[in-house]
Amino acid sequence: MGFRGRHKNRRDANEADLVAELRAHGFSVYMMDQPLDLLVGYAGRTYLVEIKTEKGRLTEAQLEFLAHWRGDATVLRTSTDVKLFARMVKGVPCDG
Numbered sequence: 001m002g003f004r005g006r007h008k009n010r011r012d013a014n015e016a017d018l019v020a021e022l023r024a025h026g027f028s029v030y031m032m033d034q035p036l037d038l039l040v041g042y043a044g045r046t047y048l049v050e051i052k053t054e055k056g057r058l059t060e061a062q063l064e065f066l067a068h069w070r071g072d073a074t075v076l077r078t079s080t081d082v083k084l085f086a087r088m089v090k091g092v093p094c095d096g
Contacts, residue, residue, distance in 0.1 A: 025086040048073040
């Protein structure tokens with residue numbers, strides 16, 4: 001069983017809903033404990049995703065990781081964030 005800092009397997013309350021929505025958009029999703037919450041795949045590409053509630057803050061460890069990470073990583077907080085992320089990944093214009 002993995003640990004997330006001082007909090008054993010603590011997940012954000014909105015994570016299950018946002019993961020379901022990512023899957024509904026055609027993404028494959030693998031849940032992780034570190035460095036971020038999810039590996040998300042689409043069309044041969046892989047994205048690191050952190051799920052946070054609307055007021056949730058990144059941990060110091062996450063901020064440190066992201067400061068040095070040279071790959072793709074994003075934070076999703078809401079259903080709207082998931083929709084915008086899906087459109088961006090799929091190359092669909094986000095106008096309106």
